[in-house]
Amino acid sequence: MRSFGKSAIAVLCAALLAGCSSRGMTIEQLLADLSYETTASVSAHAPKHSAPASPAQSASSQSQTGLPPTALAIAPVEGQVQTAALMVPSPRRAAPRKREKQRVYSQRFRDAKPINFGKHAPHRLPVHGVDVSRWQGNINWTDLRLHGANFVYIKATDGVDHLDPMFHKNWREAREAGMKHGAYHFFYWCSPAADQADWFIRNVPREPGALPPVLDVEWNHLSQCKKRPSRQQVIEKMRxxxxxxxxxxxxxxxxxxxPDFYRDNLQGEFLDYPFWLRSVAAHPSQVYPGRKWVFWQYSGSGLSGGVSGKIDLNVFNGSERDWHNWVAHNTH
Incomplete structure (x- = not known):
């Protein structure tokens, strides 16, 4: 490639010298008109009576060099045309990244405590998923996905100092299984909100394709923190x-x-945020009237291949096409 470049430059220089003599210019003056970084448009600087190379000449140039016909024809001088095979590589544009739609598997879950939801049964919606924590132990993620877990939310943090001991393992293995995954934080009402956010950020990676993070807010009678802030304080901390x-x-x-935390604090609040609602005995429209939702946790006693014991079951509010669109607009 180096010897070819030198001979090409030599031919170009000869042609430029001929052009200089015909126009009364020095070679330095003519070269000053040409920018090394814009040699692809060198024909714009050629004398006005220059003629473009014919298709036959371009084809001949390609056959001799084995390169695409980007040789530049220098202006004819006294009836002669000299062609300099100055190869200028075209910049390669990166192909636009196309987000691949993941296959949606039909759910094959069972329930240890089945509920009859009537015409609003969750199985009428196609995209199901789960949420997990340390209590699910070691998970066979491929098997879980094949049983209908198209997404998973993984317990990450709690308060300002607790990290679920299975979080990093679950996060890595869910990703390797090709499952859409996100993380959630369980809010502790006795710690500053900013410190809790910092703790979550410290432990949960900012990963391309990950689902949006989740803030889990509820009253927990098992928590060491017995504080129940006012509605105004709750909203301020959450914000x-x-x-x-x-x-x-x-x-x-x-x-x-x-339901109980929502009733006490969130009715009519955070209308510009997506919601994930727990409702294991009735459809969300009955428990959270007027509230729009993205995910519905419809069971805390689910059974599935890939896990031993019970697992929370969830469903996305929309069609399979809605799911792909939602993922595309809410992940990066």
Whole structure:
């Protein structure tokens, strides 16, 4: 490639010298008109009576060099045309990244405590998933996905100092199984919201393709923290946490909640945030009237291949096409 470049430059220089004599210019003056970085448009600097190379000449140039016909024809001088095979590589444009739609598997879950939801049964919606924590132990993620877990939310953090001991393993293995995955934080009402957000950010990677983070807010009678802040304090704390996460991850977080906490604090609030609602005895429209939702946790006693024991079951609110569109707009 180097010897070819030198001979090409030599031919070009000879042609330029001929052009200089015909125009009364020095070679330095003519070369000053040509920018090394814009040699692909050198024909724009050629004398006005120059003629483009014919298709036959271009084909001949390609056959001799084995390169595409990007040789430049220098202007004819006294009836002669000299062709300089100055090869200028065309810049390669990266192909646009096409987000592949993942296959949606039909759910084959069972339930240890089945509920009759009537015409609003969750199985009428096609895209099901699960949420997990340390209590599910070691998971066979491929088997779980084949049984209908098209997405998973994984317990990551709690308060300002607790990390689920299975989080990093679950996160890695869910990704390797090709399952759409995200992380959630269980809010602790006795710790500052900003510190809890920092703890989550410290432990949960900002990963391309990950689902938006989730803030889990509920009253927990088993918690060491017995504090129940006022509605105003709850909303203020939540806003601090949600704002920090959205700034860091570039995704609007999802709010997960349960009926009693929602009734006490969230009716009519956070209308610009997506919700994930727990409702294991009735459809969300009956328990959370007027609230739009993205995910519905419809069982806490699910059974599935890939896990031993019970697992939470969830469903996305929409068609398979809606799911692909939602993922495309809410992941990056």
């Amino acid at each position: 601090v946490f949600l704002t920090k996460l959205e700034k860091h991850y570039g995704q609007r977080p999802i709010i997960y909640t349960a």
